[in-house]
Amino acid sequence: NAGVTQTPKFRILKIGQSMTLQCTQDMNHNYMYWYRQDPGMGLKLIYYSVGAGITDKGEVPNGYNVSRSTTEDFPLRLELAAPSQTSVYFCASSYDPSAGAYNEQFFGPGTRLTVL
Amino acid sequence: ELKVEQNPLFLSMQEGKNYTIYCNYSTTSDRLYWYRQDPGKSLESLFVLLSNGAVKQEGRLMASLDTKARLSTLHITAAVHDLSATYFCAGTFMNYGGSQGNLIFGKGTKLSVKP
Numbered sequence: 001n002a003g004v005t006q007t008p009k010f011r012i013l014k015i016g017q018s019m020t021l022q023c024t025q026d027m028n029h030n031y032m033y034w035y036r037q038d039p040g041m042g043l044k045l046i047y048y049s050v051g052a053g054i055t056d057k058g059e060v061p062n063g064y065n066v067s068r069s070t071t072e073d074f075p076l077r078l079e080l081a082a083p084s085q086t087s088v089y090f091c092a093s094s095y096d097p098s099a100g101a102y103n104e105q106f107f108g109p110g111t112r113l114t115v116l
Numbered sequence: 117e118l119k120v121e122q123n124p125l126f127l128s129m130q131e132g133k134n135y136t137i138y139c140n141y142s143t144t145s146d147r148l149y150w151y152r153q154d155p156g157k158s159l160e161s162l163f164v165l166l167s168n169g170a171v172k173q174e175g176r177l178m179a180s181l182d183t184k185a186r187l188s189t190l191h192i193t194a195a196v197h198d199l200s201a202t203y204f205c206a207g208t209f210m211n212y213g214g215s216q217g218n219l220i221f222g223k224g225t226k227l228s229v230k231p
Contacts, residue, residue: 031217042120042204042221043159050216058218090158097208097217102166104149105219107159 002026004108006091012114013081021076021111023091031094032074033058033105034066036087043090049074050096081115088112118143118212122205122222129195129229137190137225139205146208148188149219150179153202162190162203195229202226 007022025032030051035043035058045058049068063085065077074093078085092105119142129135139148147166151159163172165181165188172179176199178191188205206221208214 033218035219040125040223042206042223043219044221045213045218048213048216048218056216058213094217098215102164103147103217104161104164105217106161109158 004091004093004106006089006108006111008111009109010112012116013078014116015081015083017081018077018079019081019113021078021089021091021113023074023076023108024072025074025091025093025106025108026072027093027106028071029093029095029106030071031096031105032068033092033094034064034074034076035090035092036060037090037110038087046076046089078113083115086113086115118209118220120205120207120220120222122203122225125223125225127225127227129192129227131196131229131231132194134194135192137192137203137205137227139188139190139222141186141188141207141209141220143186143209143211145183145186146210146214148181149206150177150188150190151204151206153204153224155202159204192227195227197229197231200227200229 033048034046047066049055089111091108094105150162163179168183170181202224206219
């Protein structure tokens, strides 16, 4: 049981390039999330998904896109990378938040992205 | 505007001492979480608090929740070096995606425990 896995671990992009951050979970969780963490700050939600085919914006969605074609995978796409997108990106997953009182999110190891 | 505020943001402690990290939030929460993050690592869940007066303990860490005061605390007892990390509180809040489990994080408290 690998939990939540993310690739790549590190990436350097040039301004204007595009890339996809991969996230996979093997816990059969319906809910998946993408967060970014800037230095000295807490995490902020970019996008989330409540199941295959269903996604919605979080607090900071501009400059990103997501898709959810399977329960396991939730890739995050950066189009036209900008220096402001330099951050550490975390993917997380959970069961339906309403299904269990102590439901918690499990986080992946993160992707450190630098845009120069 | 929803705010989740932690203090202090930096905490340097000596081993063996006690201290408390505070997490204030500005609206009614559904659940309140505490996470630990080691440098360059992911987040590890420590506690989930649901109801007013909830108290949970694990080793030298104890978390509590006062929903009326909109305050959660993380108390450290007899700190040891291994507790050095950044601690985040986070909550789910009605009207802020709480029913979808969307977490709103504080900025984190960087704890350094020195011998």
